[in-house]
Each structure stands twice: as C-alpha cells, then as structure tokens.
Amino acid sequence: MRAPSDVKTTPSVGSARSSIAGLFRQGRPAAQAFSDVSARTTAPASQELSEPSAIVRWAFALFILVIPFDTVNFPSEDFALTKTVGILFLAIALIWGRESCFRRPPLAFWTLATYVVVFTALGITADTSYRADVLTRVGTWIQLLGLFWVSVNMMRSLRISRDVWMTFAAGCVVLSLLQITHIGGTTFDADPVAGAARSTAVGANANQLCGILALGAVALVGAVFGRVQCSPATRWLVVPCLAALAGGMLSTVSRGGLLALAAGLAVYLFSHGNRQAAVRTRLVVLVGLAAMLVATACSPYLRSRFEQAVLQGNFAKREYIYPAALEMFQQKPIIGWGPVAHRFELGRRTFWTYHHQEPDTHNLFLWVATESGLFGIAPYFMFIALCLYGALRAHRDFHETQPLAMMATLIVVNVGGTWIYYKLMYLVLAYAVARACRRQLVREPEQPRAFRIRGRNLPAVPLGARD
Helix, strand or coil, rough: CCCCCCCCCCCCCCHHHHHHHHHHHCCCEEHHHHHHHHHHHCCCCCCCCCCCCCHHHHHHHHHHHHHCCCCCCEECCCHHHHHHHHHHHHHHHHHHHHHHHHCCCCHHHHHHCCCCHHHHHHHHHHCHHHHHHHHHHHHCCCCCHHHHHHHHEEEEECCHHHHHHHHHHHHHHHHHHHHHCCCCCCCEEECCCEEEEEEHHCCCHHHHHHHHHHHHHHHHHHHHCCCCCCCCCHHHHHHHHHHHHHHHHHHHCCHHHHHHHHHHHHHHHHHHCCHHHHHHHHHHHHHHHHHHHHHHHHHHHHHHHHHHHHHCCCCHHHHHHHHHHHHHHHCCCCCCCCHHHHHHHHHHHCCCCCCCCCCCCCHHHHHHHHHHHHHHHHHHHHHHHHHHHHHHHHHHHHHCCCHHHHHEEEEEEEECCCCCCCCHHHHHHHHHHHHHHHHHHCCCCCCCCCCCCCCCCCCCCCCCCCC
C-alpha cells in the first residue's frame, strides 16, 4: 500500500552515512554532495499524489461538461441529464478510482456532513406531512457530499483542475449560444409597464442562468489569461467565447448575475505572481468591465431594472420576502422552522407573492436561518468559511487567483439567490479547498532533527583533488 502524501519518513543515521560514502566515491563536489544528501534524507516518502485513471478523468470531464445544464430542462423536463451523468461518474469513481478519489476528506467535508446530520434530525422530527420531501432532500445531500469529497481529491492535480474549468467554460458557451439563438427558450415580461422582456434558454431561470454564465466567464479568464504557458492563438480563440458568454448574460436582464460577474473579475485586479500574466489579466478584466458597463448603459431593459432597484427599491419581490424571512428567524432562532416547512411558512406570510408557490428566500443565509436556525448556521457557514480560507491561501501562497475569483462570484450570486442544492456550487467550493490542499504536495521539506549536515560554506572541490 502506498504511503500517504502527508506522512514523512526520517532515515536513520547509518543510511545517511552510506549515502554520503556513495557520493564521495563518485568524486562529486563536496558542496553538491552535502546538498544532495540533505535533500534525499529530508524528502517525504511521496510528494505527489497519483492521478486517477483515464476512465475516471473522462467520466469527470463528461460530468463537468453537462454541469451548466443542471438548471435547464435539457433535453426534457422528465430526464435529469446532470443527475444521470453524476451518478455514473460516482459509480466509475467507486470502481476504478477508490484510492485516488476517496482519500482522507478535508475538514470542510466534516463540517458539511455535520450540517447534513442536523438537517436530517430536524426533518425527521418535524411535521410528518413533509417527511417524504425531507427524505428526498437527504438523498440529495448524500450525493452532494460524495461529489464534494471526490471533487476535492480530483482537483488537487493542477492539470485536472485546469481541464475541469476549461471544459465547464465550453459547456457554458454552448448554453449561452442556445440562450442567444432562443433555441427552446421562453420569453416573459419582467416589468410589463416598462416592457422589459427577459428570455431564458430551455426553460431555465433567468437569474440562475446568468450566474452560471458568469462563473463560466470568470473561470475562462483565469484558466487562459492567468496562465503563463498558454499560446497566443488560444487566447485569441477565447475572445469570441467571452463575447458569447457576455451576450447570453445580457439577454437574461439579470442584475445579480452581472454584479456577480463584476465581483469575480474585480478579484483578478489583485492577482500577483508572474508579472506578465498579472498585467495581461488586469488589462483583459478592465476591458471586459468597461464593455459590460457600456452594454448595460445602452440596454434600455437593463438600465430600467437597475434604476428601479436604486430609485424605487424594486428588487423583484425580495423587498417583501427578506423582512418576512428575518421575522421568521427571530421567532425561532435556535432550530428554525424545519426543512421544507420553512418555505411553506414563508409563502403563508408573503401571501404566495412569488410564482404562487412556496417561495425561495433568495438568499443563502436566510434559507439556512429559517430552515435550521443556529444549529444549521454554525456548521454550514463554517464550511463556507473554510472554503473561502482555502481560496485565500491559494491566492497568497501559490499565486492562484482563479479559486478566489470564483468564490467571490459564487458569494454574490447567493446574496440574491439560493444555490444550496446546486452541484456547481459544491464544485467551486471543492476547487477552493483542493488548491489549498496543494500545499501538502509542494511544501518545502522539513529539516530532520536527528541528523543534519550543513555544507553550504564548504568549497566546491572534488575530494580526490591534491594540493
């Protein structure tokens, strides 16, 4: 069995002496000999984790490719494409990738698992009329836990993590083209007075669709322009893809999605590391932000929606939902109103103002607060905090800005929406944790305590030389 990557072996003094003797017999310079011995005796048993097999990587790539279609009715309402491909990928990982995909979970996994336990306990002890829906949600949570665990281990590899988001961006471009061409789309009036029409591809929610395309654009900028080794032809090929993503986002007339895109791109302005890549990324981001600002100002629908939000306080019924949700949390701050039941209670208080169904809180914090109270807030937002810390550490220690940029986009999306059951959300969070786990693979080897040789100041003279 292969030794874990975070377990280091300290060689004995005798083995170190034999290594020194072998190097001396080769007549190598003394300084190089001592440095080689020091490196050999302090290196961990296994610095690099083995990558999954080819079939696991291809199954993961197929799953990532269809992730953008998670919230649309593609190819039909009766067939869940992403769920089917996701179950297939997890089955392949269990069969052919147990050692590489199911390594020891990070701390973030256990905090999320704690929230699932709280969710299950509150759901089972709640009203029996909601128990069937609660059990369905528990099954979904088990799948999301498995997806997060496997994704963290998959994306510890830098090559796999780059390929993942390039594949995701390709799926987003396809979805955006469907949105622009109105293939299988629907159009409805967001504001009949102002005549602001909103169109969605294949029956998707406009805000969710815009958020997905925003993550695709942020990922594409980081994966191509933030890389040092990337051909100019590839960068020029990405420009029309970014234009297609921008066109799809503008057609949704979603304010939250555009703000999320701006937040994610703004993070790239603080990128560091390779100077040439950082300057190139900043120029691309500034041009993109300026283009989106001009397009928003020139679009009467978008300009009208932003003016309604600023001047009239019109936030698409959120101005009624947020106060009602806060009141619910104040009434039951410890255990909340229970899974599923909290949505019906919110609908009763808001008189079903949103789609005449049990309304969404349109805010991740309010969702968890009304659902499970402080018992759910503590583990779930500890999970979010650990993922955010991973993104910050990747940005600080490894000069990887893309995880932090995607985290910023995700956070802004969840300020005006609720992605708590979306697979894409946990892929982004797993990406942030995985790039921080890379520290275990490339950190400098520790100095041994039992045996240590310093050869920095010795002259670089072969031992066999004579005066």
